[in-house]
Amino acid sequence: MSSPSLPTNIVLIRPGASRYESEGRIRGTLDIPLDQTGLEETARLIRELEATELRLDTLYHGPCRPASETAEAVGRALGVPVRQVPGLRNLNYGLWQGMLIEEIRTRQPKIYRQWQELPECVCPPEGETIADAEERLTRELQKILRRHRGDTVGLVVAEPIAAIIKRILTHCPLGDLWKAEAGHGRMECIRVNALEPAPASG
Incomplete structure (x- = not known):
């Protein structure tokens, strides 16, 4: 039973890797299954969650396969209900x-640096801006927090969406989103x- 007087514990879980992450490619919204590294990472996440004092009340995940496969495995192992939320989908990189991250670094060095230093000012070609992603994520987080006051909720979301959610919740800087891509x-x-x-800035 959730309580209006207690904070919500958000356990931000980056899913295991697909072959795209292992190869240094940008996956975005592409639906690529977990590879062997991702399966091993998911098994490690389960062990870590079993060892912690936190008891998950529910798990939400984005619609991509790494997130859904990771969440379903964790939910089965820990006996936690799992729910897919389309609004938690990963950033659309257009x-x-x-592409390999290295390709962008060598072919579009200026854009690479801008995404590294000021990603809010860059929109991937035919993709989604950080501001648009923050708007939809804020709506989803508001609903989750209202529903789960005092609970412990797992969010299984890929990078860079995990970094954006962390900024929404804590107001910390986004940091280098190219490095974040390796955070699975x-x-x-x-x-x-x-x-x-x-x-307010300034």
């Missing part, structure tokens, strides 16, 4: 999807009372 098969816990507007 024409960058399927790990988790962290964030305690949240309510979503608060980001502090």
